Amino acid sequence: MIDFGFTLSKSSTVDLNKVDRSRYDQLVKLVPTARMCMNCGSCGATCTVSEYKGMSVRKVLTGIQRGEDVRPMLSSCMLCGKCTMVCPRGINTRNLVLTLCKIYD
Amino acid sequence: MIDRIPSGFHPFVIPFLIGMAFVLLYCFGAMIRVLYELSWQDRKKFFLSLLNPKILLKDIKDIFLNCLIHVPLWKRNKLFGYMHSSIAFGWFMIILLGHIEVLLFVPGRINLFYYPIFFNYFVAEDDVTLRGSLLFFLMDFFLLMIMSGIALAMARRVKNYMFGVKRMARPTFLNVVGLYSLWAIFPLRWLAESFTAHISGGSFLTIPANWLFRQFLGNELYMLPTWWAYSIALCVFMCVLPFTRYMHIPAEMLLIPMRNAGLKVRSSRKGFARVEFFSCPNCGVCIDACPMTVDNGNVKDCTVYLTRQLRRGNEERIQEISDKCLLCGKCEALCQVGVEGPGLRILERARRDYTVPFNYPAADKSVDKNHKVLYFAGCMTHLTPSIGRNITELLRKANIDFTWLDQQGGLCCGRPMFTAGRIAEAKAIVANMEKLILESGCDTLLVSCPICYKMFREQYNLPGVEIVNYIPFINNLINTGRIKVEKSDICYVYHDPCELGRGCGMYDEPRKLLGRSAGIAEAQQNREESICCGGSLGSLSLDFAQRENMTKAALDNLYTSNADAIATACPLCQATFARYADRPVKDIAEIVNQQVI
Structure with missing residues (x-):
């Protein structure tokens, strides 16, 4: 490999045709308000554990829509409910996290 | 004859x-x-x-x-x-x-x-x-x-x-x-x-x-x-x-000796719990008591229906009923036979299986050592920062040597996890918190959130540390003359938060403290009959929109007093009421701090 003095970063393209969205579909069936997320990030900004594990319900939601593994974030949630209180769309975030913790296999 | x-x-x-x-x-x-x-x-x-x-x-x-x-x-x-x-x-x-x-x-x-x-x-x-x-x-x-x-x-x-x-x-x-x-x-x-x-x-x-x-x-x-x-x-x-429902006649005769013997519910289906749900006479007091039944909604999710479905073993309905409840405890407080609606629901939630395990995220947190008083604000106080600010100001005015355990956030007492039925996970949070608090070498843990306070009182083992709610603490500061307050002419109606009133039995102390710094009025339903603000973290499945009517009904009850403003002692109640109230909603700490001379 020739050293050009720079490297190419890994592609971050998400091919929505190829990702597994089954978990997201399952989730919105059980927690319909999950559809209402507009990615404002209020949940992550208030999150008690975001400083430790980067937890944010917004990231969890985008993550499962892209078929990523969000279990490290889910397993750190203490269910304190601050994200529920600040969510401008009224998403039941605690129920969302608990449901995901249940349906992940 | x-x-x-x-x-x-x-x-x-x-x-x-x-x-x-x-x-x-x-x-x-x-x-x-x-x-x-x-x-x-x-x-x-x-x-x-x-x-x-x-x-x-x-x-x-x-x-x-x-x-x-x-x-x-x-x-x-x-x-x-x-x-x-x-x-x-x-x-x-x-x-x-x-x-x-x-x-x-x-x-x-x-x-x-x-x-x-x-x-x-x-x-x-x-x-x-x-x-x-x-x-x-x-x-x-x-x-x-x-x-x-x-x-x-x-x-x-x-x-x-x-x-x-x-x-x-x-x-x-x-x-x-x-x-x-x-x-x-x-x-x-x-x-x-x-x-x-x-x-x-x-x-x-x-x-x-x-x-x-x-x-x-x-x-x-x-x-x-x-x-x-x-x-x-x-x-x-x-x-x-x-x-x-007439089964309550023989069942209650077993329930009373069992309760007097000091038995507690350990499972939501067996043993003592079975006696409890057979003792339900279906009188319907819990339907009127339940804050969810405003406008005749959610009537079928009251404790009387929980006991009925538990007797029938209807799994789907049991799950729905136990997930919806706000756990405000009013049904239990008013129940004529003492069916523990919230307790049964938490145990019912504990039966669920979660495939994603919980890892305590804040294990490397450290705390300032060698202060007498350790102040713990809790997650909800971080959403209503004025409560934390006013309490710390009061502590400084009274020259109390204290440190703020969660000033940077990042710590939860474990109560939400506990009420969600994840008992082992909640115990992991408790164990880490106990370690942190004992390491600090404090002798008093000051808590400004009744949700955390209930958790600390009931689930924590902290030898040598006195756990106090901020209300009696501030009352004590006034009693000992460390701070002085004057009375304002604003009249407040005091809302009893579920976890402080029914949860910890504290009804008179907040009224005493509020009465020292402002006028006080009473709502139609108060003390153990106080209505949940609707913001409770006890409910897992109630959505934001479904809670609006409950909050408004609780506010209508407070408006019956014709007070100028609403006072409460819980950050969650304050945040929830402030959303819909037509008059100011304040925490007692804010009111007292304003009136300090």
């Missing part, structure tokens, strides 16, 4: 005997099952409590006052109390007097089970009836008392509001059968005794009826059919009893 039927038997007693045998066998079997389901420690505790004369005496007193006289119902509504105690106590007295009659007049028949019940059929009056006239009078008196209670029960079907209860649980088919057979028993007994009153004697109720019937009916022809009907009504009632 002499025996009229030489054999002492007539076929009409057979239905009664069948019903009685069935209900006794069923209850005995159920009791054995419950005792078998208890852990051996609980079983030992229960049996030992029966040997302790002090507890045994309390058991008897409680059973008498609760099951027969229905004292809690009298306290709630006089008419409601009379309706129940007239039937329960009257029936008990009739059975007791029946036995006394048999013992006095035909002592040889006392071994016959049915004799005291059908006494008037089997005996005939002789020339020394005077000895029995008091008993006859009492029999008729208690019968009249029961029938007045049944008349009230019928009136209740039409005019429910007279009894202080607005809504009742929808009766099941068998409940209706049980209800009508119960209503039928006593008028039929009166008729049966009336038709035989010229043979076996009677008193003010039965003798005039006997005379009246003789004028146009004649008595002999109707004697047997009414005794048959009376016996059949008893049989029907006792045969459906185990499958209806």
